[in-house]
Amino acid sequence: RRIYQNIIKSISAEERLLAVLIDPEKFSVENAVRFFKKVNQSVATHIFVGGSTVEAQATENVVSEIKKQTSLPVILFPGDTSQITNKADGILFLSLISGRNPEYLIGKHVASISKIKSSNLEVISTGYILIEGGKETAVQRVTNTKPMARNAFQNITDTAKAGEFLGMNLIYLEAGSGALNPVSAEIITKVKQDIKIPLIVGGGIKNIQQLESAYQSGADMVVIGTAFEEDESFFDDLRK
Template sequence: MWPFSGKGVWLLYDPDRLEPEDFVERLAEVRAKLDVGGVLVGSSFLEGDICGAVRRVKALLDLPLILFPGSHYQLCGDYDYVLFLSLLSGRNPQYLIGEQVRAAPLIKRLGLKVIPTAYILVEGGTYTATEFVSNTKPIPREKTELIVAHALAGKYMGFAAVYLEAGSGAILSVPLEAVRRVKEETGLPLIVGGGIRASEEVAEFHDAGADIVVIGTALEDGSIAL
Protein backbone atom coordinates (compact mmCIF):
# COMPACT_ATOMS: atom_id res chain seq x y z
CA MET A 1 0.00 0.00 0.00
CA TRP A 2 3.07 2.27 0.20
CA PRO A 3 4.01 2.88 -3.45
CA PHE A 4 7.36 4.60 -2.99
CA SER A 5 10.84 3.19 -2.48
CA GLY A 6 13.86 4.65 -0.72
CA LYS A 7 14.13 8.00 1.03
CA GLY A 8 13.31 11.32 -0.54
CA VAL A 9 11.77 14.77 -0.37
CA TRP A 10 8.26 15.93 -1.22
CA LEU A 11 7.61 19.58 -1.93
CA LEU A 12 4.32 21.06 -0.79
CA TYR A 13 2.40 23.09 -3.35
CA ASP A 14 -0.32 25.40 -2.07
CA PRO A 15 -2.30 26.83 -5.02
CA ASP A 16 -3.36 29.78 -2.85
CA ARG A 17 0.25 30.90 -2.43
CA LEU A 18 2.05 30.22 -5.71
CA GLU A 19 1.10 30.11 -9.36
CA PRO A 20 1.86 26.72 -10.96
CA GLU A 21 4.64 28.12 -13.15
CA ASP A 22 6.34 29.83 -10.19
CA PHE A 23 6.16 26.64 -8.14
CA VAL A 24 7.67 24.55 -10.94
CA GLU A 25 10.51 27.05 -11.35
CA ARG A 26 11.35 26.88 -7.64
CA LEU A 27 11.00 23.11 -7.63
CA ALA A 28 13.63 22.85 -10.38
CA GLU A 29 16.13 24.71 -8.20
CA VAL A 30 15.53 22.38 -5.25
CA ARG A 31 15.54 19.29 -7.45
CA ALA A 32 19.07 20.13 -8.57
CA LYS A 33 20.23 19.65 -4.97
CA LEU A 34 17.78 17.22 -3.34
CA ASP A 35 16.11 13.96 -4.35
CA VAL A 36 12.58 15.24 -4.92
CA GLY A 37 10.28 12.26 -5.38
CA GLY A 38 6.84 13.86 -5.38
CA VAL A 39 4.67 16.92 -4.95
CA LEU A 40 2.09 17.26 -2.20
CA VAL A 41 -0.84 19.46 -3.15
CA GLY A 42 -2.80 21.00 -0.32
CA SER A 43 -4.24 24.11 1.25
CA SER A 44 -5.88 24.86 4.57
CA PHE A 45 -7.72 27.87 3.14
CA LEU A 46 -8.55 27.19 -0.47
CA GLU A 47 -9.61 30.29 -2.38
CA GLY A 48 -8.86 29.27 -5.97
CA ASP A 49 -9.47 26.40 -8.35
CA ILE A 50 -7.31 23.63 -6.93
CA CYS A 51 -8.11 21.16 -9.70
CA GLY A 52 -7.25 23.68 -12.40
CA ALA A 53 -3.94 24.39 -10.67
CA VAL A 54 -3.24 20.66 -10.35
CA ARG A 55 -3.78 20.15 -14.07
CA ARG A 56 -1.41 23.01 -14.89
CA VAL A 57 1.30 21.66 -12.57
CA LYS A 58 0.83 18.11 -13.86
CA ALA A 59 1.41 19.28 -17.42
CA LEU A 60 4.76 20.79 -16.40
CA LEU A 61 6.14 17.97 -14.24
CA ASP A 62 7.18 14.33 -14.41
CA LEU A 63 6.65 13.76 -10.67
CA PRO A 64 3.71 12.10 -8.91
CA LEU A 65 1.13 14.50 -7.48
CA ILE A 66 -0.21 13.52 -4.07
CA LEU A 67 -3.24 15.22 -2.56
CA PHE A 68 -2.70 16.40 1.01
CA PRO A 69 -6.37 17.07 1.67
CA GLY A 70 -7.75 19.79 3.88
CA SER A 71 -11.27 18.88 2.80
CA HIS A 72 -13.13 16.42 0.60
CA TYR A 73 -13.92 19.38 -1.67
CA GLN A 74 -10.30 19.28 -2.90
CA LEU A 75 -10.71 15.92 -4.63
CA CYS A 76 -10.50 15.59 -8.40
CA GLY A 77 -9.24 12.98 -10.82
CA ASP A 78 -5.84 14.50 -11.61
CA TYR A 79 -3.89 13.21 -8.60
CA ASP A 80 -1.66 10.16 -8.73
CA TYR A 81 -2.30 9.42 -5.04
CA VAL A 82 -4.35 10.70 -2.13
CA LEU A 83 -3.10 10.72 1.45
CA PHE A 84 -6.23 9.33 3.12
CA LEU A 85 -5.59 11.08 6.41
CA SER A 86 -7.08 10.64 9.85
CA LEU A 87 -6.02 13.30 12.35
CA LEU A 88 -5.29 10.97 15.25
CA SER A 89 -3.67 13.58 17.48
CA GLY A 90 -6.96 15.47 17.72
CA ARG A 91 -10.38 14.50 18.99
CA ASN A 92 -12.47 16.34 16.42
CA PRO A 93 -14.70 13.72 14.76
CA GLN A 94 -14.86 15.72 11.53
CA TYR A 95 -11.16 15.04 10.88
CA LEU A 96 -11.02 11.63 12.50
CA ILE A 97 -13.75 10.13 10.30
CA GLY A 98 -16.25 12.74 9.02
CA GLU A 99 -14.28 14.07 6.04
CA GLN A 100 -13.19 10.54 5.19
CA VAL A 101 -16.78 9.30 4.91
CA ARG A 102 -17.64 12.23 2.65
CA ALA A 103 -14.57 11.63 0.49
CA ALA A 104 -14.76 7.84 0.13
CA PRO A 105 -17.53 7.57 -2.51
CA LEU A 106 -15.89 10.24 -4.67
CA ILE A 107 -12.48 8.58 -4.36
CA LYS A 108 -14.02 5.32 -5.54
CA ARG A 109 -15.84 7.02 -8.41
CA LEU A 110 -12.66 8.79 -9.55
CA GLY A 111 -10.58 5.61 -9.23
CA LEU A 112 -7.91 7.33 -7.14
CA LYS A 113 -5.16 5.43 -5.36
CA VAL A 114 -5.10 6.07 -1.63
CA ILE A 115 -2.40 5.87 1.03
CA PRO A 116 -4.13 5.41 4.42
CA THR A 117 -2.13 7.71 6.69
CA ALA A 118 -2.12 8.36 10.44
CA TYR A 119 -1.73 12.13 10.69
CA ILE A 120 -0.22 13.38 13.95
CA LEU A 121 0.28 17.04 14.81
CA VAL A 122 3.26 17.85 17.02
CA GLU A 123 3.74 21.23 18.67
CA GLY A 124 5.94 23.41 16.45
CA GLY A 125 6.38 26.57 18.49
CA THR A 126 3.59 28.57 16.87
CA TYR A 127 -0.16 28.43 16.29
CA THR A 128 -0.68 26.90 12.86
CA ALA A 129 -3.44 27.01 10.26
CA THR A 130 -3.93 23.27 10.70
CA GLU A 131 -4.70 23.74 14.40
CA PHE A 132 -7.18 26.51 13.63
CA VAL A 133 -8.99 24.76 10.80
CA SER A 134 -9.14 21.36 12.52
CA ASN A 135 -9.99 22.88 15.93
CA THR A 136 -7.49 20.53 17.58
CA LYS A 137 -4.36 20.89 19.65
CA PRO A 138 -1.01 19.31 18.74
CA ILE A 139 0.76 16.85 21.00
CA PRO A 140 3.33 18.67 23.17
CA ARG A 141 6.73 18.21 21.52
CA GLU A 142 8.38 16.92 24.69
CA LYS A 143 5.78 14.14 25.10
CA THR A 144 7.61 11.53 23.03
CA GLU A 145 5.71 8.62 24.54
CA LEU A 146 2.38 10.20 23.59
CA ILE A 147 3.57 10.75 20.03
CA VAL A 148 4.69 7.13 19.81
CA ALA A 149 1.43 5.87 21.33
CA HIS A 150 -0.62 7.70 18.69
CA ALA A 151 1.60 6.34 15.93
CA LEU A 152 1.25 2.80 17.28
CA ALA A 153 -2.51 3.24 17.42
CA GLY A 154 -2.38 4.14 13.75
CA LYS A 155 -0.35 1.02 13.00
CA TYR A 156 -2.79 -1.24 14.83
CA MET A 157 -5.74 0.44 13.13
CA GLY A 158 -4.24 -0.58 9.80
CA PHE A 159 -2.81 2.66 8.44
CA ALA A 160 -0.12 2.25 5.78
CA ALA A 161 2.00 5.25 6.85
CA VAL A 162 2.53 7.81 9.62
CA TYR A 163 2.82 11.55 9.03
CA LEU A 164 4.39 13.59 11.86
CA GLU A 165 3.54 17.24 11.26
CA ALA A 166 4.78 20.35 13.06
CA GLY A 167 2.59 22.54 10.86
CA SER A 168 3.05 24.96 8.00
CA GLY A 169 5.40 27.75 9.02
CA ALA A 170 6.41 26.00 12.24
CA ILE A 171 9.26 27.57 14.17
CA LEU A 172 10.39 24.19 15.48
CA SER A 173 10.37 20.95 13.52
CA VAL A 174 9.35 17.56 14.92
CA PRO A 175 11.98 16.41 17.45
CA LEU A 176 14.44 13.93 15.97
CA GLU A 177 14.03 11.66 18.98
CA ALA A 178 10.30 11.39 18.27
CA VAL A 179 11.07 10.51 14.65
CA ARG A 180 13.52 7.80 15.76
CA ARG A 181 11.12 6.31 18.26
CA VAL A 182 8.12 6.29 15.92
CA LYS A 183 10.14 4.58 13.22
CA GLU A 184 11.55 2.02 15.66
CA GLU A 185 8.21 1.24 17.27
CA THR A 186 5.98 1.14 14.18
CA GLY A 187 8.24 0.16 11.31
CA LEU A 188 5.83 2.01 9.00
CA PRO A 189 6.79 4.40 6.20
CA LEU A 190 7.27 7.75 7.92
CA ILE A 191 6.58 11.22 6.54
CA VAL A 192 7.84 14.25 8.48
CA GLY A 193 7.07 17.90 7.77
CA GLY A 194 6.90 21.38 9.24
CA GLY A 195 9.70 23.80 10.05
CA ILE A 196 12.30 22.15 7.79
CA ARG A 197 14.32 24.74 5.90
CA ALA A 198 17.73 23.30 4.96
CA SER A 199 19.25 20.35 3.14
CA GLU A 200 21.26 19.50 6.27
CA GLU A 201 18.00 19.10 8.19
CA VAL A 202 16.66 16.80 5.48
CA ALA A 203 19.68 14.54 5.96
CA GLU A 204 19.19 14.54 9.74
CA PHE A 205 15.56 13.48 9.42
CA HIS A 206 16.41 10.75 6.94
CA ASP A 207 19.09 9.46 9.31
CA ALA A 208 16.58 9.50 12.18
CA GLY A 209 14.16 7.29 10.25
CA ALA A 210 12.00 9.52 8.07
CA ASP A 211 11.32 8.07 4.63
CA ILE A 212 9.88 11.30 3.25
CA VAL A 213 10.72 14.85 4.34
CA VAL A 214 8.22 17.53 3.35
CA ILE A 215 9.28 21.11 2.60
CA GLY A 216 6.64 23.79 2.08
CA THR A 217 6.93 27.27 3.57
CA ALA A 218 10.69 27.50 2.99
CA LEU A 219 10.09 26.87 -0.71
CA GLU A 220 7.29 29.43 -0.89
CA ASP A 221 9.16 32.26 0.82
CA GLY A 222 12.55 31.45 -0.70
CA SER A 223 14.25 30.80 2.64
CA ILE A 224 15.26 27.22 1.87
CA ALA A 225 19.00 26.66 2.35
CA LEU A 226 20.47 24.26 -0.18
Protein backbone atom coordinates (compact mmCIF):
# COMPACT_ATOMS: atom_id res chain seq x y z
CA ARG A 1 0.00 0.00 0.00
CA ARG A 2 2.90 2.29 -0.72
CA ILE A 3 1.11 4.82 -2.96
CA TYR A 4 -1.82 5.21 -0.59
CA GLN A 5 0.40 5.43 2.48
CA ASN A 6 2.44 8.16 0.81
CA ILE A 7 -0.72 10.08 0.00
CA ILE A 8 -1.78 9.91 3.65
CA LYS A 9 1.70 10.95 4.77
CA SER A 10 1.81 13.93 2.40
CA ILE A 11 -1.60 15.09 3.54
CA SER A 12 -0.62 14.97 7.20
CA ALA A 13 2.47 17.04 6.28
CA GLU A 14 0.04 19.50 4.64
CA GLU A 15 1.56 18.97 1.22
CA ARG A 16 -0.54 19.64 -1.85
CA LEU A 17 -0.81 16.84 -4.34
CA LEU A 18 -1.17 17.40 -8.07
CA ALA A 19 -1.88 14.67 -10.58
CA VAL A 20 -1.27 15.17 -14.29
CA LEU A 21 -3.89 13.24 -16.23
CA ILE A 22 -2.75 11.70 -19.49
CA ASP A 23 -5.36 10.46 -21.91
CA PRO A 24 -3.72 7.74 -24.04
CA GLU A 25 -5.94 8.79 -26.97
CA LYS A 26 -4.37 12.23 -27.07
CA PHE A 27 -0.84 11.51 -25.90
CA SER A 28 1.86 11.66 -28.54
CA VAL A 29 4.92 9.55 -27.92
CA GLU A 30 6.97 12.00 -30.07
CA ASN A 31 6.24 14.78 -27.57
CA ALA A 32 6.86 12.61 -24.51
CA VAL A 33 10.39 13.82 -23.78
CA ARG A 34 9.49 17.51 -23.97
CA PHE A 35 6.22 17.05 -22.07
CA PHE A 36 7.84 15.12 -19.23
CA LYS A 37 10.73 17.52 -18.91
CA LYS A 38 8.09 20.07 -17.91
CA VAL A 39 6.24 17.62 -15.68
CA ASN A 40 9.44 16.69 -13.86
CA GLN A 41 10.34 20.34 -13.24
CA SER A 42 6.87 21.09 -11.91
CA VAL A 43 5.18 20.50 -8.56
CA ALA A 44 3.26 17.52 -10.00
CA THR A 45 3.30 14.53 -7.65
CA HIS A 46 1.40 11.82 -9.52
CA ILE A 47 0.60 10.73 -13.06
CA PHE A 48 -2.88 9.43 -13.84
CA VAL A 49 -3.47 7.57 -17.10
CA GLY A 50 -6.92 6.96 -18.50
CA GLY A 51 -9.81 8.14 -20.57
CA SER A 52 -13.41 7.36 -21.33
CA THR A 53 -12.71 5.94 -24.78
CA VAL A 54 -9.31 4.36 -25.32
CA GLU A 55 -8.32 1.61 -27.75
CA ALA A 56 -7.12 -1.63 -26.20
CA GLN A 57 -3.30 -1.78 -25.94
CA ALA A 58 -2.94 2.01 -26.26
CA THR A 59 -2.78 2.40 -22.48
CA GLU A 60 -0.04 -0.18 -22.06
CA ASN A 61 2.14 1.48 -24.71
CA VAL A 62 1.64 4.92 -23.23
CA VAL A 63 2.33 3.76 -19.66
CA SER A 64 5.55 2.04 -20.75
CA GLU A 65 6.70 5.28 -22.35
CA ILE A 66 5.74 7.36 -19.29
CA LYS A 67 7.67 5.03 -16.97
CA LYS A 68 10.79 5.81 -19.01
CA GLN A 69 10.26 9.55 -18.64
CA THR A 70 9.44 10.05 -14.97
CA SER A 71 9.88 8.56 -11.51
CA LEU A 72 6.51 9.84 -10.30
CA PRO A 73 4.01 7.10 -9.44
CA VAL A 74 1.84 6.16 -12.43
CA ILE A 75 -1.73 5.35 -11.49
CA LEU A 76 -4.38 3.99 -13.84
CA PHE A 77 -7.60 5.96 -13.93
CA PRO A 78 -9.45 3.54 -16.16
CA GLY A 79 -12.60 4.20 -18.14
CA ASP A 80 -12.82 0.51 -18.90
CA THR A 81 -11.30 -2.87 -18.05
CA SER A 82 -9.34 -2.82 -21.32
CA GLN A 83 -7.19 -0.04 -19.82
CA ILE A 84 -5.70 -2.22 -17.10
CA THR A 85 -2.00 -2.84 -17.51
CA ASN A 86 0.62 -4.28 -15.24
CA LYS A 87 3.10 -1.60 -16.40
CA ALA A 88 1.57 1.00 -14.06
CA ASP A 89 2.17 1.21 -10.30
CA GLY A 90 -1.40 1.42 -9.11
CA ILE A 91 -5.02 1.65 -10.10
CA LEU A 92 -7.90 3.77 -8.88
CA PHE A 93 -10.57 1.13 -8.42
CA LEU A 94 -13.39 3.55 -9.21
CA SER A 95 -17.00 2.97 -8.35
CA LEU A 96 -19.27 5.62 -9.86
CA ILE A 97 -21.34 6.17 -6.73
CA SER A 98 -23.10 9.29 -8.05
CA GLY A 99 -24.82 7.12 -10.67
CA ARG A 100 -27.09 4.11 -10.59
CA ASN A 101 -25.64 2.09 -13.43
CA PRO A 102 -24.71 -1.30 -11.94
CA GLU A 103 -21.96 -1.82 -14.54
CA TYR A 104 -20.03 1.17 -13.18
CA LEU A 105 -20.91 0.48 -9.56
CA ILE A 106 -19.72 -3.14 -9.49
CA GLY A 107 -20.02 -4.89 -12.88
CA LYS A 108 -16.77 -3.78 -14.55
CA HIS A 109 -15.00 -4.39 -11.26
CA VAL A 110 -15.91 -8.06 -11.18
CA ALA A 111 -14.87 -8.37 -14.83
CA SER A 112 -11.46 -6.84 -14.06
CA ILE A 113 -10.39 -9.18 -11.27
CA SER A 114 -8.44 -11.81 -13.20
CA LYS A 115 -6.37 -9.04 -14.82
CA ILE A 116 -5.73 -7.29 -11.53
CA LYS A 117 -4.89 -10.49 -9.66
CA SER A 118 -2.20 -11.34 -12.18
CA SER A 119 -0.63 -7.87 -11.83
CA ASN A 120 1.33 -6.08 -9.12
CA LEU A 121 -0.92 -3.05 -9.23
CA GLU A 122 -1.71 -1.36 -5.94
CA VAL A 123 -5.50 -1.20 -5.83
CA ILE A 124 -6.93 2.01 -4.38
CA SER A 125 -10.67 1.92 -3.78
CA THR A 126 -12.18 5.22 -4.89
CA GLY A 127 -15.69 6.62 -4.63
CA TYR A 128 -16.14 8.51 -7.88
CA ILE A 129 -18.74 11.29 -7.83
CA LEU A 130 -19.71 13.05 -11.04
CA ILE A 131 -20.97 16.61 -10.58
CA GLU A 132 -22.62 18.76 -13.25
CA GLY A 133 -19.89 20.72 -15.02
CA GLY A 134 -21.87 22.86 -17.45
CA LYS A 135 -21.85 20.55 -20.45
CA GLU A 136 -22.31 16.87 -21.20
CA THR A 137 -19.00 15.14 -20.60
CA ALA A 138 -17.59 11.83 -21.81
CA VAL A 139 -18.02 10.19 -18.39
CA GLN A 140 -21.72 10.96 -18.47
CA ARG A 141 -22.12 9.71 -22.03
CA VAL A 142 -20.10 6.53 -21.67
CA THR A 143 -21.51 5.50 -18.28
CA ASN A 144 -25.04 6.61 -19.12
CA THR A 145 -25.48 8.18 -15.69
CA LYS A 146 -26.62 11.62 -14.62
CA PRO A 147 -24.18 13.93 -12.85
CA MET A 148 -25.29 15.32 -9.50
CA ALA A 149 -26.69 18.86 -9.57
CA ARG A 150 -24.29 21.54 -8.33
CA ASN A 151 -26.73 22.67 -5.68
CA ALA A 152 -27.56 19.18 -4.36
CA PHE A 153 -25.23 19.69 -1.40
CA GLN A 154 -26.89 17.27 0.97
CA ASN A 155 -27.06 14.52 -1.62
CA ILE A 156 -23.43 15.06 -2.63
CA THR A 157 -22.10 15.00 0.93
CA ASP A 158 -24.26 11.98 1.81
CA THR A 159 -22.91 10.17 -1.27
CA ALA A 160 -19.31 10.91 -0.27
CA LYS A 161 -19.97 9.77 3.30
CA ALA A 162 -21.64 6.58 2.06
CA GLY A 163 -18.48 5.90 0.04
CA GLU A 164 -16.40 6.33 3.19
CA PHE A 165 -18.70 4.03 5.19
CA LEU A 166 -18.42 1.43 2.43
CA GLY A 167 -14.69 1.40 3.15
CA MET A 168 -13.46 3.36 0.16
CA ASN A 169 -9.97 4.87 0.49
CA LEU A 170 -10.54 8.06 -1.50
CA ILE A 171 -13.35 10.28 -2.73
CA TYR A 172 -12.97 11.84 -6.19
CA LEU A 173 -15.20 14.80 -7.07
CA GLU A 174 -15.29 14.95 -10.87
CA ALA A 175 -16.76 17.69 -13.06
CA GLY A 176 -15.75 15.78 -16.21
CA SER A 177 -12.78 16.32 -18.47
CA GLY A 178 -12.99 19.71 -20.15
CA ALA A 179 -15.86 20.82 -17.89
CA LEU A 180 -16.90 24.45 -18.28
CA ASN A 181 -17.29 24.79 -14.52
CA PRO A 182 -14.97 22.96 -12.12
CA VAL A 183 -16.45 21.52 -8.92
CA SER A 184 -17.40 24.56 -6.85
CA ALA A 185 -15.54 25.73 -3.75
CA GLU A 186 -18.73 25.27 -1.75
CA ILE A 187 -19.11 21.61 -2.73
CA ILE A 188 -15.44 20.88 -1.99
CA THR A 189 -15.67 22.60 1.41
CA LYS A 190 -18.83 20.74 2.44
CA VAL A 191 -17.56 17.32 1.35
CA LYS A 192 -14.19 17.88 3.00
CA GLN A 193 -15.86 18.80 6.31
CA ASP A 194 -17.83 15.59 6.25
CA ILE A 195 -15.27 12.90 5.34
CA LYS A 196 -12.12 11.58 6.95
CA ILE A 197 -10.58 10.03 3.82
CA PRO A 198 -8.54 12.02 1.26
CA LEU A 199 -10.36 14.12 -1.31
CA ILE A 200 -9.43 14.34 -5.00
CA VAL A 201 -10.93 17.04 -7.23
CA GLY A 202 -10.75 17.29 -11.01
CA GLY A 203 -12.42 18.42 -14.20
CA GLY A 204 -12.20 21.80 -15.89
CA ILE A 205 -9.38 23.28 -13.79
CA LYS A 206 -7.46 25.51 -16.20
CA ASN A 207 -5.55 28.11 -14.24
CA ILE A 208 -3.69 28.84 -11.03
CA GLN A 209 -6.66 30.64 -9.47
CA GLN A 210 -8.94 27.63 -9.89
CA LEU A 211 -6.21 25.30 -8.66
CA GLU A 212 -5.59 27.47 -5.62
CA SER A 213 -9.31 27.70 -4.89
CA ALA A 214 -9.65 23.89 -4.98
CA TYR A 215 -6.81 23.48 -2.46
CA GLN A 216 -8.09 26.31 -0.25
CA SER A 217 -11.50 24.66 -0.15
CA GLY A 218 -10.02 21.37 1.00
CA ALA A 219 -8.94 19.31 -2.00
CA ASP A 220 -6.00 17.10 -1.01
CA MET A 221 -5.17 16.26 -4.60
CA VAL A 222 -6.13 18.09 -7.78
CA VAL A 223 -6.19 16.42 -11.20
CA ILE A 224 -5.48 18.40 -14.37
CA GLY A 225 -5.52 17.00 -17.88
CA THR A 226 -6.94 19.23 -20.60
CA ALA A 227 -5.20 22.45 -19.48
CA PHE A 228 -1.77 20.78 -19.85
CA GLU A 229 -2.72 19.19 -23.17
CA GLU A 230 -3.80 22.55 -24.54
CA ASP A 231 -1.05 24.71 -23.14
CA GLU A 232 2.12 23.18 -21.78
CA SER A 233 3.28 26.62 -20.64
CA PHE A 234 0.87 26.16 -17.71
CA PHE A 235 3.63 23.98 -16.26
CA ASP A 236 5.89 27.06 -16.15
CA ASP A 237 3.57 28.57 -13.54
CA LEU A 238 3.87 25.38 -11.52
CA ARG A 239 7.63 25.06 -11.25
CA LYS A 240 9.06 23.56 -8.09
